[in-house]
Amino acid sequence: MSSRSTIMDTNSFRDEHAAALDEATRSLTERRKDLLGASYRLFYRRPVHLVRGKGAYLWDANGDKYLDVYNNVASIGHCHPAVIEAVYEQMGRLNTHTRYLHETILDYSEAILATMPEEINRAMYMCTGSEANDLAMRIACEWSGGTGIIVTQESYHGTSFLTSGASPALGSGQNLSPNTRLVPAPDHYRLAGQDAGAWFAAEMQKQIDDMAAHGIKFAGFMADSIFSSDGVLPGEAGFLKEAIDVVHKNGGIFIADEVQPGFVRTGESFWGFGRHGLIPDVVTTGKPMGNGIPVSGLFARKEVMEAFSNHVPYFNTFGGNPVSMAAASAVLNVIKEENLQTHTQKVGAELLGELKKLQDKHESVGDVRGAGLFIGFELVKDRNSKEPDKELALDLIEALRDEHVLTSVAGPYGNVLKLRPPLAFQSGDIDWLTGALDRSLTKLGR
Template structure:
């Protein structure tokens, strides 16, 4: 099985391929490598030079138009005019830190908390999802008195020192925290995929895995602190499962005195269609909720929302301050995003368009032996790319070939899963019914070319 770090390296530009680029792009990439080095890896073996966006579309420097099926950052669409105006207007007035009183942070906190369970009453703000998850782990440890955090086997929760140590998706080069335990997410079939025989038991089976991980922590003298999870399990290969299957695991967490941290960077802000928050599909109430990318449509802003008694265990003892977190401009962006989602009913839109997209993708799958299961919820879909020889074995190399073929045909996305064989389709929420035909036709053409 290919490690995640290898997948990330393969699905990125290599300086060895510099001679294959045309003049203008080559010059730009050379300049980039000179000043940024290799840490900031470019997507694709042939990098895309993007200069403009609108809604779900992007344009490169040559004027070619791309369909974006990857970016949940621009959740309400690239260059959204409502968000752009809100940011510009606020920037022309004032932008400073949260040590001064300002309406935006209070207005947003009241409005976003109204979308959450009544038990969640407190808010804090940062700039990135990594910072939010970093703080969430610290809060869980203070509240529980433990240090052991459980994550899924291919989880990604951030790039700070603390969150990277709880992100096995970064691969073998990234050491995990000694008090971190990984639990395998059930297969798509076990969680209620097409033809499943085990869907009734998947929730209990996963809860048993959590219980075993807690027992393992305790057997090593480590007190359990909490379970940190993205409820759509995106890095594990997009496994949303049947609504409600996660509830037994959360019950186990609480029974053992732990904190359930719902990482909503991927499934939140109406992405699943079935609920505004991913965890809400499962009928559970988290102790801590973290948000990031889609919250500001490209403006750096993230949040942590929690039960009062859980957050107080941290905030009443330890000061926390984030210079740019919760600034008037970032809150103006967040308010505008929330307004767009609610007034345009993008949650229902995500539900309807996502269901139709998967229906059409399954029709494409019927024509190609290299496509396995298509699964997802709302506007988050995973497409298994498998060996055409048996129609079952994960095929990461073929998935990367598909990815490059889609890029050549001007459709942008990425891969996920332990073997890097799952196409991760996660377009802006404004992705529309009219885009489905282009997306499916492009995938069909790419697979046909590879079949040949």
């Protein structure tokens, strides 16, 4: 059996933690387990019971306020009034499926495609990122005539049958598809001194050659351009181009999974792939698109999409419904009206600078890297060997929880704090986060 890690179990509540809970919290965890079963996971050894949110903040059932440094679901901020108003107004008029004419889906498509390279000019809609990536994989197979998909070693792309088979971050309990190949993620921290672009391109070619040796025709490479689940690995802008050239040279397509790096999250461009100067063949998105309303999208080059859409009908009952499109339109308007790309770049740079000061102060902080409001904070046992310190990372997020700061971990070693707050995060919130990190690391003796 594979020894792959799992994003589901790294930071999670377990039965052995129950004895330390107060009676009300323990009762809720037991009720949840009885009703929802064993597959669901809760964050933290002492799960947080949340009841309200606004902007970058959350409140628990006791009225305690938390700083959210993790959620890109409410991408522009929890309970943003523009989204609430748009959903309420549209729900009061009409909500149905896409087999009737309706302007909202067309207006949104024109607006969202305007944020992308002109070569990407077709749109389709679903409810979740898993559905979008599932469809993208089907399109890749139709376009190429192959079935082989390459992803990075700790990537996560969804929970459908196809996407779970290409999501090694789900762990060893989830079998990968025999047509999936894993390429090492470009860990620039550990590739120090090497040409990361050339290295990654060579690793891509190795996996394509391995497919061919096993009689599998290559269909495509799917990745989010900041390698979120692999430990937040932004790298230098542009380094991905060589690997994508290899993908195209071998007849495959590049699927840019923008569920995490998209919608100005990385600051330097509207889309994560933009900071590398790339033009993907297919772009997928999900969570941040509707600020909590289930909606996702797939955007593609006309000729690539038509390899599928010209002969396979597609229908998704709730995908692209008027209420979801109203929410998505509101999100897009807020990003423009509140100038969130500039905000994200500016505040993200301020935050990165302050976090690097903690790296100077605490030997256990091996690396701090990021783009915009998407930052990886890596803990190590020894800076020279760069040995990961998973235990410290897990203790640290629990200590941060006690400081009322919410985040989690990522990466194959589970030792990287994924700092990804709602874009409502402000310069004034930086002291709360960095102060909590400083105090927690000191308390933990690291």
